[in-house]
Amino acid sequence: MGTERDSRPVSQETSPLSRVPAPLERFFRRERRSVPDARDFARRALIGWGVLGREDDVLLCVSELATNALVHGVPPGRGFLLRLLPYGDGGVRVEVHDSGGGVSAVPEAAYAPEPGEGGRGLLLVAELADKWGVGEREPGKVVWCEFATPGAALPPRSPRSSSGPPGSSRRSAEPQTRATP
Template sequence: MSARARFVATSPVASAVAYRLPADARSVGWARRELRRQLRAWRIGGELAASAELLTSELVTNAVRAHVARPAPVPAIGVRFVRSDDRLRLEVHDVSDEEPVVNESTGVEEEAECGRGLVLVGALASGWGVVRGDTGKVVWAELPLPVREMS
């Protein structure tokens, strides 16, 4: 495991893993790699895995931007992946109190680097939202898992 990231928790009962990552752009790639590793362990692949990776990239990128905008050094970003029987939940915690903004206007430049991330999250996820906490917020997105057939 990278010295940059610290493993926080894993629970076989909850099928969840959580990490704390530095608030810098390199954490986006690290979160994607860790998600791929965890999805392989959970035997989740294909289009679902690709969508989860894209959602994770968007959510962590937004968290990094929220941290960079803060004037003082801030704590790390929290990332949590949760697998239940019927869904995969991706959670990213940052210290910003600002609500994420969905930019659905057609005025976003085609070449713009930002402005459409949450529109993409809304299109790919079966649901997403924000939970406010004492220190910042958690932005989450969920994807439905295929129904398993009983043998």
């Protein structure tokens, strides 16, 4: 039994692989200017990919996750990795990888810091993103969030992703999903 081979050239205009931009990633050192640099990197990626409609939400979440990585997840002498992954028709997944310990969770209302004291980053991410979660890596963790844009479908849930529900300090098997009105 043999296999057939199609020798016709693949059109770059019609190939599904040519329409999906490649994921982008960049490493940032443990320094204060890394947060605006990460936001600028994400902004350029979104413009290059032609992502429309959720740019402000994505960029705010990049800032919050990068800040959390620097404040809570990056030991001295290390840094964090920002990975941006496109999917579907303009959807975006943001991942921030760090090598620190700890579990990222939305603070309970009773334990949330007073206004102006910080600690609201994951509350913003939970509100703005369609899904978010925490995954394990060695060493450290990856905190991620996903944004569908008009016409984009979110990818299926990853069985290895996890996050804590609002107010939880434990990881669970299911990512957080934003409720739609």
